[in-house]
Amino acid sequence: MKTLNFRVILFAFALIFGIVFSIPSLTQSDEGKKITLGLDLQGGLHMLLGIQSEVAIESRIKSMAGTIKYLFDDEEIIFDDLRMLEGEKITFELLDEDDVTKATALLKKEIEGTILSANGLKFSLMMSDEETERTKKNAIGQAVDTIRNRLNEFGLAEPTVAKQGEDKILVEVPGIKTQADEQRIRELIARAAHLQLMAVDEDRIARVDSMSTAEAKSFGNVILTDVNTPQKYLLKAIPVLDGSMLTDATVGFDENNQPVINFTLNGQGAKIFGDFTGKYVGKRMAVVLDNKVYSAPNINERIGGGRVQISGRFQLSEAHDLAIALRSGALLAPVYVMEKRSVGPSLGADSIRSSSLALMLGFVLVVIFMVVYYGMAGLVANVALIGNLFLILAIMSLFGATLTLPGMAGIVLTVGMAVDANVIINERIRELLHQGKSIGKSIEDGYSNAFTAIWDANVTTLIAATVLYVYGTGAIKGFALTMSIGILASMITAIVGTHGIYQWILPHIDKNRLNFWFGIKTEGKK
Amino acid sequence: MEIFKYKKPLALMEKSKRFGLLSVAIVILALGLIIGKGFNYGIDFAGGTLIQVQYEGKAPIAKVRDAIGTDKAYQGATVTFFGGEDEVVIKTKISSKNLGEDIGDKIRVLLKDTGKFEVRRVDMVGAKVGSELREQGIMSMLLAIIGILIYVSFRFEWRFAVAAVFALVHDVTIAMGMIVLFSIEVNLDILAALLTILGYSLNDTIIVFDRIREGIRTIKNPDLGGIIDESVSRTLSRTTLTSLTTFFVVLTLFLSGGEIIHGFSFTLLVGVIVGTYSSIFVASPILMWLGFSVGGFREKEATKLKREKEKEKMRAMYENGTI
Numbered sequence: 001m002k003t004l005n006f007r008v009i010l011f012a013f014a015l016i017f018g019i020v021f022s023i024p025s026l027t028q029s030d031e032g033k034k035i036t037l038g039l040d041l042q043g044g045l046h047m048l049l050g051i052q053s054e055v056a057i058e059s060r061i062k063s064m065a066g067t068i069k070y071l072f073d074d075e076e077i078i079f080d081d082l083r084m085l086e087g088e089k090i091t092f093e094l095l096d097e098d099d100v101t102k103a104t105a106l107l108k109k110e111i112e113g114t115i116l117s118a119n120g121l122k123f124s125l126m127m128s129d130e131e132t133e134r135t136k137k138n139a140i141g142q143a144v145d146t147i148r149n150r151l152n153e154f155g156l157a158e159p160t161v162a163k164q165g166e167d168k169i170l171v172e173v174p175g176i177k178t179q180a181d182e183q184r185i186r187e188l189i190a191r192a193a194h195l196q197l198m199a200v201d202e203d204r205i206a207r208v209d210s211m212s213t214a215e216a217k218s219f220g221n222v223i224l225t226d227v228n229t230p231q232k233y234l235l236k237a238i239p240v241l242d243g244s245m246l247t248d249a250t251v252g253f254d255e256n257n258q259p260v261i262n263f264t265l266n267g268q269g270a271k272i273f274g275d276f277t278g279k280y281v282g283k284r285m286a287v288v289l290d291n292k293v294y295s296a297p298n299i300n301e302r303i304g305g306g307r308v309q310i311s312g313r314f315q316l317s318e319a320h321d322l323a324i325a326l327r328s329g330a331l332l333a334p335v336y337v338m339e340k341r342s343v344g345p346s347l348g349a350d351s352i353r354s355s356s357l358a359l360m361l362g363f364v365l366v367v368i369f370m371v372v373y374y375g376m377a378g379l380v381a382n383v384a385l386i387g388n389l390f391l392i393l394a395i396m397s398l399f400g401a402t403l404t405l406p407g408m409a410g411i412v413l414t415v416g417m418a419v420d421a422n423v424i425i426n427e428r429i430r431e432l433l434h435q436g437k438s439i440g441k442s443i444e445d446g447y448s449n450a451f452t453a454i455w456d457a458n459v460t461t462l463i464a465a466t467v468l469y470v471y472g473t474g475a476i477k478g479f480a481l482t483m484s485i486g487i488l489a490s491m492i493t494a495i496v497g498t499h500g501i502y503q504w505i506l507p508h509i510d511k512n513r514l515n516f517w518f519g520i521k522t523e524g525k526k
Numbered sequence: 527m528e529i530f531k532y533k534k535p536l537a538l539m540e541k542s543k544r545f546g547l548l549s550v551a552i553v554i555l556a557l558g559l560i561i562g563k564g565f566n567y568g569i570d571f572a573g574g575t576l577i578q579v580q581y582e583g584k585a586p587i588a589k590v591r592d593a594i595g596t597d598k599a600y601q602g603a604t605v606t607f608f609g610g611e612d613e614v615v616i617k618t619k620i621s622s623k624n625l626g627e628d629i630g631d632k633i634r635v636l637l638k639d640t641g642k643f644e645v646r647r648v649d650m651v652g653a654k655v656g657s658e659l660r661e662q663g664i665m666s667m668l669l670a671i672i673g674i675l676i677y678v679s680f681r682f683e684w685r686f687a688v689a690a691v692f693a694l695v696h697d698v699t700i701a702m703g704m705i706v707l708f709s710i711e712v713n714l715d716i717l718a719a720l721l722t723i724l725g726y727s728l729n730d731t732i733i734v735f736d737r738i739r740e741g742i743r744t745i746k747n748p749d750l751g752g753i754i755d756e757s758v759s760r761t762l763s764r765t766t767l768t769s770l771t772t773f774f775v776v777l778t779l780f781l782s783g784g785e786i787i788h789g790f791s792f793t794l795l796v797g798v799i800v801g802t803y804s805s806i807f808v809a810s811p812i813l814m815w816l817g818f819s820v821g822g823f824r825e826k827e828a829t830k831l832k833r834e835k836e837k838e839k840m841r842a843m844y845e846n847g848t849i
Contacts, residue, residue, distance in 0.1 A: 040786075048655060049625075179645065183631065190625030336623040340650040342630070347578070347646040354784035361782060362775035369771060373527045406718055409787055412779050413722065413794070416772035417729070423771070424733065427764045431532070453736035456681055457729040463673040464725035468718065471666035476718045483722075519527050 007500025011387065014492050018390030025397045035396045037174075038404030038478060041352050043345035044174035045182055049143075049189075049335040051167060056139035056333035057088070057132060064111055064125070065090050071110055077103050090125040097121065136167070139333040144169055147335075149328035150188050154321070168338065175345075182342060184321060192290050192334055193325035195243035195263075197273070197308070198235040200284040200296060208234040227292040227312055235286055235293075240276050245269030249326035251319045252309070259319035260311040263326060270306025278302035289322070355408040362412050363389075366419055374426050375519040380501050381422035384493040388418045391489040392482060407478030414486030417461070421494035425450045430520050439509050443502045447495075454495060458487050530763035538758055539751040542811035549808050553696055556703025563706050568713035569617065571660045573653035575629045577616040578608060582642045585614045589640045597636055609785030613646075621652050663717045667698075670724055682735060683823060685816040690731045693809035697727040697800045704796045705789075715790040723797030726772070730765060730805035737761045738810065743827070748820045754810045762806065769802040 024032030039046050065084055072079050077099045082092040094103055100121070107116055113131025117124050127135070140163060148161040151173065160172040171189065176182050201221050204211070208223060209232060216223050222237045249263040265273055277285070277299050286296040287310045294312035314322070367385065370378030392411060396403065429446035437445070465487070468480035509517050569576050579585070587605060594600045594616060603618040622629050630648035637643060651659075671691055678687035701723055705716065737757035745753050776798055780791035 050623075050652075179631070179634070183628065186625045186628065335625065337621075337625055337650065338623075338652040338655045340628075340648070342648045344644065344646040346580075346644065351784055351786060354782060355779075355787070358779045358781075358783040361778040365774045365778065366771050369774070373529075373767070405786060406715060406790070409779060409783070409790060412775055412783075413772070416768075416775035417726075419771055420729070420768040423767050424764050427761075427767075430528075431760070434532075449740070452740075453733045456678075456736060457732045460674050460677060460728045460732055461725040463677060464670045464721055464728070467666050467670040467673060468721050471662050471669065472714075472718070476714050479718050479722075521528075 005500055005503050007496050008504045009500075011384075011493065011497030011500050014391055014489075014497065015387045018387060018394040020394070021397050022390050022393035025393055033397050033400055035393065036400060036402045037348075037352075038402045038407065039172060039174055039341070039348075040343050040405045041348045041403065041408075042174055043176065043343050043348040044172065045176055045185065046173075046339075046341040047171040047186075047189075047337060048164065048339035049147075049169040049171060050338045051140050051143055051169065052334050052336065053136040053139045053167065054333075057127065057135050059332065060135050061088065061090060061127065064114070067111060068092065068107070068125075071106055072103070075102065075106060077106075079103075088126065092123055092125075094121045094123065140167060140169065142329075142332050143335060146328050146331055147171060147189050150191075150324050151185070153324045153328065154185065154188060156185075169335065176342070177345065184317065188321050188325060190335065191322075191325045192331050193243065193322075193328075194290055194330045195246065195326060196239035196288040197241050197276075198239045198286045198288050199276070199280065200286055201234045201236055202283050205234040208232045224286070224288060224291055224293050227289075227294050231293075233286055233293050233296060235288070239288075240285070241265070241269050241272050243326060243330050245272070246326060249323045251316070251323050254309070254311055258311060259314045259316045260309050261314075261319055261323050261326065262307065262309050265306035265308065267306075270304070273306055273308070274302060274304045351405050352408075355405060355412070359408065359412050359415070363415050366415055370419060370422070373519055375515065376517045377422075377426050377429070377519065380498050381419055381426070381494070383501065384422060384490075384497045385415065385418055387493040387497060388414070388486065388489050391493060392485050395485050395489065396482070401481060402478060403482070404478030406476060407482045410479040410482035411486065414483060414490070418486060418490040418494055420457075421450075421454045421490055422498060424454055425495075425498065426518070430518055433514060433518060433520060439511055440506055443499075443506070447499050451495070458491065462487055528763075530766060532760055532763070535752070535755040535759040536762070538755050538807065539811065539814070542807070542814070545807040546811060546815075549696055549804070552703075553699050556700050556706075559703045559706040560699075565702075565706060565712045566709050567656075567660075568711035569649060569651045569656070570713040571656050571663070572619070573621055573651050573656035574617060574619040575621055575648070575650040577630055577633050577645060578613065578647035579616065579633075579637065580613045580644050580646050581640075582612070584611045585643075586640050587614055590614055590616070590637060593636050593640050594633065597632070600633075600636075613785075621650050623652065659714065663714075666717075666721065667724070670721060671695075674724075674728060678732070678735075682739060683818070683826075685813055685818045686735050686739075688816060689809050689812035690728060690735065692812050693731050693804040694724055694727050696808055697723055697797060697804050700800045701793055701796045705793060708792070710789045710792060713789070715787065716793055719790045719793035719797065722794060723801060726794075726797060727801035727804060730769070730801050731809045733764065734758055734761050734805050734810060735813075738813070742820055742823055748824075750814055750818060750820050753820065754814065758806060758810055765802060765806060769798055773798050 021033070025034040028034070061084055065082060068090065069082060078095045080093045080095055082090070084090055094100060100118070104116065107114070107125065111125070113128050113134065115126045115128050144161055144163050147169065148159070151159040151161060156173055156175065158174060160170065162170045164170040173185055176185065201219065204219060204221070211223065211234065213223060216234060220237050221234050224233050224235055225231065226233070245265050245268060247264050247266045249261055252260050252262045254260045280299050281301060282299065284296045284298055287294045287308070289310070294310050367382045370381050372378070374381065389411070392414065425446055428450045429442050432442035432445055433439070462484060465480045465484040469477055469484065472480055515521050579590070585607065587607065591605050594603050594605065599620060600618050603616055605614055605616050607613065608615040616633060618629070620629060628648070629650060630645055634645055671694065674694070675687045675691055678690050698720055701720060705712065710716065734757060737760055738754060741753040741757045745756065747753070773795070776791055776794045779787065780795055783791055
C-alpha cells in the first residue's frame with residue numbers, strides 16, 4: 001500500500017495553516033491577526049481630500065516678506081514700498097544705492113529658494129520652482145500629520161490618514177455611530193485652527209461700524225467679527241503672537257462652570273505675551289481663532305507664565321474638539337472634499353448578511369453539483385474547495401487585509417472558478433478512462449494533460465486581477481485582492497492537493513466501480 | 527453522471543460563418559446602443575451625491591420628492607426605490623467641497639417631516655475625481671488587454687492572442703450593450719465586473735486554445751478545421767460545466783447578494799453566458815480566418831525543439847568535458 005506522498009502532506013499543511021490562521025477572523029477574537037472589515041461592511045466615513053496648496057505658498061511668501069522687513073530693519077537698510085503681488089511675488093525699493101550689495105548678499109544668505117531680480121533700485125523676489133514644489137509637498141505632509149494627530153486624539157478606533165497620489169489625502173474612519181459624530185469629525189478635520197492673539201486698536205475702535213476694510217487696512221488694521229454675535233472689532237493686523245508658540249491646550253471650566261480652553265505658551269511666546277500685557281494694561285486683547293474673535297478681555301495686569309484662556313460660550317464637545325485642533329497645530333493650507341462616502345453601521349451589517357448568504361448558497365450548490373456529477377472525484381474536489389476558502393481567509397488574516405463588499409463577491413466568484421481546475425482535471429481523467437487506460441495512468445496523465453490549460457488560464461486571470469489591483473481604488477482593490485489570493489490558493493488546493501489525495505487513495509479505488517469513483521459508466525473493456 | 531459524452535467531433539466549423547454573422551450582428555447592435563443611448567454613469571464617474579434613506583415601513587416616495595423639491599438646489603434630484611419598498615435613493619448632481627457643509631445633513635433637514643427614517647449611506651464624488659476615475663477605468667481595461675496579448679503571444683502564437691482579444695472585446699461589448707439596454711448605472715463595481723468578464727472569458731478561451739495547441743501536436747490530419755472541431759468538442763463538457771457552476775454562484779449573488787451588488791452580479795451573469803458562447807463559437811473560427819497554418823506552427827515548434835535539443839547536447843558535451 002502506498003504511503004503518504006509529499007502532495008498530500010503539502011495539502012494537509014496548507015489546510016492546517018488555513019484553519020489555524022483563519023480562526024481569529026472567524027471567531028472575531030481579540031487575539032491574533034485578523035481580517036479587517038472594510039468601511040462598506042462595518043460602517044464608517046471614507047474621504048478623499050484635496051489641499052489648497054496655493055494658500056500654503058501665499059503664507060510662505062507672507063512670512064518671507066516679514067523676514068525681509070525684520071532683516072532690513074535689523075541691518076539698518078532703508079527701504080520702501082514692500083509689497084506682495086498676487087501672492088506670488090514680493091517687490092520693494094531700496095533708497096540708498098550703497099545698500100544694494102549688502103541687501104542682495106543678505107537676502108541670498110537668509111532666504112532660501114528664491115530668485116531675486118533687480119531693475120535699478122527696484123527689486124522683486126520670487127519663489128523658485130523647486131521651492132514652490134517643496135512648499136506644496138510640505139503642506140500636504142503637514143496636513144496628513146495634523147489630521148492624523150487630530151483623529152488619534154479624538155479617540156477613535158484605528159483611523160487611517162494617508163497621502164494618496166501627489167496631492168490627495170485619504171481619510172478613513174471606521175466605527176462612527178451617529179450622524180452628529182460624523183459631523184464633529186468632519187469639522188475637526190476641516191478646522192484650520194489658526195490661533196492669533198491680537199491687540200485691539202482702542203484709538204479707532206469707536207468708529208469700527210462705519211469703517212471700510214480698505215480704511216482699516218490703511219491704518220494697518222483688520223476688522224474681525226465676534227464668533228457668536230455680529231459685533232465687530234478693529235484689531236492690529238500684525239498679531240502679537242500665533243498658535244505656533246503654543247505647547248498645550250486643555251479643556252477647563254471658568255468660575256461660572258462654563259467650558260473654556262486653557263493653553264500654555266512656550267518660552268518665547270510667554271516672554272512676548274508678558275511684555276505685551278505689561279505694556280498694554282488697561283487695554284483690550286482679542287483671542288482670534290480662524291479669523292473669528294472668541295473673546296476680547298481687558299488686560300488688568302501683566303500676565304507672566306504664558307497661560308492664556310479662551311472663553312467663547314462653548315458647548316463642552318466643541319471645546320474638547322477645539323483643544324484637540326489647537327494641540328495638533330494649524331493646517332498650513334485648507335483642505336476640501338473631493339470624495340466622501342459614509343455608510344451607516346446597519347447598512348454594513350445588512351451587506352454582510354446578504355453577501356454571506358450568497359456565499360453559502362453558492363458554495364452549497366457547487367458542492368452538491370460536484371458530488372452528483374463526479375461521485376467521489378467530486379468529493380475530492382470539494383475537500384480542495386474547502387481548503388481553498390480557509391486558505392484565502394488565512395492569507396488575508398495574516399496580511400491584515402481589508403474585506404470589502406466587492407471582496408466578498410470576489411470570494412464567491414473564486415468558489416465558482418476554483419472548481420474549474422478540478423472540472424478540467426476530472427474531464428481529462430474520464431477521457432483517458434474511456435480510452436481504457438488503467439486508473440493510475442489515467443490520473444497521472446489526466447493531471448499532466450490538464451496542467452498547461454489550468455496554468456495559462458490562471459496566469460491570464462491573474463494579469464487582469466493585478467491590473468485591477470494597481471489601477472482600482474478602494475473597494476475595487478478588495479475585489480482584485482481576494483480574487484488573486486483565491487487563484488493562487490487554488491493552485492495549491494485544486495491541483496497539488498487533489499492530486500495528492502488521488503495518489504494516496506489510489507490502492508482503494510475499485511476499477512469495477514468507476515461510476516462511484518468518477519461518475520462514469522464504461523462500456524466494458526475495449 | 528455524464529451529460530456530454532464525447533462520441534465524435536461536432537461539425538462546428540461548417541457553421542462558423544453563421545455564428546460569426548450572428549456575433550457581428552449582436553456586437554453592432556450593442557455598439558449602436560452604447561453610442562446611441564449612451565451609458566448611464568453613476569456618481570462614481572459623473573460626480574454627484576447619492577443618499578440612501580431607510581424608512582420604518584413603506585417609504586413615502588411622493589412626500590420625499592416634494593420635500594426635496596422645496597429646495598431649489600435639488601430640483602434635478604431623482605428619488606427611486608432601492609431594493610425593497612422601505613428604502614429610497616436620492617441622487618443629485620451636486621457635490622460639496624466644504625467639509626463642514628454636508629449634503630446628507632441638508633437632505634436630512636429637508637426630510638424631517640416625511641416620517642421616521644435613517645440615512646444609511648451618503649456617497650459624494652466631486653466632478654474632478656469622477657473624470658479621473660473614468661480615465662483610470664479605461665486605462666485599466668487597455669492595460670489588462672495589452673498584458674494578456676503579450677502573455678498569450680508568448681505562450682501560444684500571435685494569432686491566438688489576437689483571436690482571444692477579439693473574443694474578449696466581443697464579450698465585453700455585448701455586456702456593455704446589455705448594461706445600456708437595461709439602464710444599469712455604471713459605477714466602479716460595473717468596471718470591476720467588466721474586468722472580471724475579461725478574465726473569465728479569456729479563461730474559457732485559453733482552455734479551448736490549449737486543447738487546439740495540443741491537437742496540432744497530436745492529431746495527424748493537418749486540417750485546422752478538423753482540429754478545431756475535435757478540440758472544441760473535447761472541451762465542450764468542461765466549458766459547459768464550469769460555466770454552469772459559475773452561473774449558479776453568480777445567480778445566487780444576483781438573487782440574494784443585496785441591492786448594492788445587483789448591477790455587478792447582473793453584468794457578470796451576462797458575461798458568463800456570452801463568455802461561454804464566444805469561447806465555443808467565436809474564438810476558434812477567428813483563428814482560422816486569421817490564416818493560422820498548422821504546418822507553419824509545427825515547423826516552428828520543431829525548430830524550437832531542435833534548438834533546445836542542441837543546447838542540451840552542448841551542455842552534456844560541456845559537462846562531460848568534451849568541449
